[in-house]
Amino acid sequence: MPGYRTRRRTTGRGMATSGSPDLTLFVVTLALLSIGVVMVFSASSVRAYEYYRDSYYFLKRQLLWSVVGVIAMMIAMRIDYRRLKELATPILVVSIALLVIVLIPGVGILISGSRRWLGVRNVFTFQPSEVAKLAMIIFLSAHLSRNPGEVRSLLRGIVPVLALLGLVFGLIMLEPDLGTAVSIVGVTFIMLFAAGASMYHLIGLVILGMPLFIAAVFAEEYRKRRFLAFLNPWADPLGSGFHIIQSLLALGSGGLFGFGLGRSRQKFLYLPEQHTDFIFAVLGEELGFVGAATVVFLFFLFALRGFRIALSTQDPFASLLASGITSMVIFQAVINIGVVSGILPITGIPLPLVSFGGSSLVVTLASIGLLLNISKHVRGRL
Numbered sequence: 001m002p003g004y005r006t007r008r009r010t011t012g013r014g015m016a017t018s019g020s021p022d023l024t025l026f027v028v029t030l031a032l033l034s035i036g037v038v039m040v041f042s043a044s045s046v047r048a049y050e051y052y053r054d055s056y057y058f059l060k061r062q063l064l065w066s067v068v069g070v071i072a073m074m075i076a077m078r079i080d081y082r083r084l085k086e087l088a089t090p091i092l093v094v095s096i097a098l099l100v101i102v103l104i105p106g107v108g109i110l111i112s113g114s115r116r117w118l119g120v121r122n123v124f125t126f127q128p129s130e131v132a133k134l135a136m137i138i139f140l141s142a143h144l145s146r147n148p149g150e151v152r153s154l155l156r157g158i159v160p161v162l163a164l165l166g167l168v169f170g171l172i173m174l175e176p177d178l179g180t181a182v183s184i185v186g187v188t189f190i191m192l193f194a195a196g197a198s199m200y201h202l203i204g205l206v207i208l209g210m211p212l213f214i215a216a217v218f219a220e221e222y223r224k225r226r227f228l229a230f231l232n233p234w235a236d237p238l239g240s241g242f243h244i245i246q247s248l249l250a251l252g253s254g255g256l257f258g259f260g261l262g263r264s265r266q267k268f269l270y271l272p273e274q275h276t277d278f279i280f281a282v283l284g285e286e287l288g289f290v291g292a293a294t295v296v297f298l299f300f301l302f303a304l305r306g307f308r309i310a311l312s313t314q315d316p317f318a319s320l321l322a323s324g325i326t327s328m329v330i331f332q333a334v335i336n337i338g339v340v341s342g343i344l345p346i347t348g349i350p351l352p353l354v355s356f357g358g359s360s361l362v363v364t365l366a367s368i369g370l371l372l373n374i375s376k377h378v379r380g381r382l
Helices: 023-052 057-078 083-101 128-146 154-173 178-194 199-219 221-231 242-254 279-312 316-340 359-375
Strands: 109-111 114-120 124-126
Touching: 023 057, 023 279, 023 359, 057 359, 083 128, 083 154, 114 128, 124 128, 124 359, 128 154, 128 178, 128 316, 128 359, 154 178, 154 199, 178 199, 178 316, 199 221, 221 242, 242 279, 242 316, 279 316, 279 359, 316 359
Parallel strands: none
Antiparallel strands: 109 114, 114 124
16 A cells, blocks of 8 residues: 555564554445444434434443444454464354254244344344355455365355355344345455356356245235335335335435535434435435445445455455455445335344444444454555
8 A cells, every 4th residue: 555564574484463444444344334423323313202202312322332433443453363264164063053952932033024143132132144144255365265176066166165065054044134135246246256167157046046036025915025125116105115215305405515514304213224225315315415425435445445455465264354354344345225215125134333233233343343354464565
């Protein structure tokens, strides 16, 4: 990185063992996190007062999770990431066990028809599916780096990965949580491509998988309504199309510079999920095109630095891990912004580092900590 020097010492094998993390990636992460804290307060204050008589209810929780997440990120920056290669299987087994446990009635917490959380309601909860995302990335990085040639074989390399993916996907869909399930599928395919899988194999699998995806969408009435609303939200403006219409009204009314921070109209209980899945709409309404474009640019810069780290490291495990983590953040950002702007159907994926949420925020920051960790071991300047 221009203007940013690092000092490294190397082992006898030439691998850098110490240095400074990628400063640009670190600053971008903190910038997005800061924007998120401010926007969560702005977007949620009305809802928080209406339901909890405390305008700061969601802000206090977001600040708490942000502190926990930053601590997790700093710890992840300092551990030896290479040890994760040997721990990949136990980590995955634990995450799958948690996905099973959360489905047990009376153990998993049921909220709005979905059993996605473990813990104590209104005190401490977390989503095992968020842990599963990172666990899959770590496991696939270890597995694919140990068997680099097999990924070019459909039967020996890709099919075993798809079998594992099917298990995790199925467990998450039982909660149900289509957004997280789709995210894991997307990241897995990106990692297979990064590992050297044939593009023809991957495209063929996507084509074969489309009927299964459509079947999953139409298997539940609420998913079916969401998909049809994406095609024509005005067909049911007060029902299934309400979310996207209110989101587009928020984005469209923001203009170039927006109404100003804290002055959103849609947050007055017009726009559903204004502090979670649709926070980007409130951001666009209050900060306008300039504010929305700034966030998009920050994610673009994140992708640029993340994938450059993946391409610059000499360690195959680190390269795949960096590719997976970067893909996880960017894939979710693209889907969320696509949903909010009406380009994609509603999937329930939050905007990384910006949307309100505990499990997602902590896991994302811990993952970025690993990415920054890898950047310390890259030979030469990024």
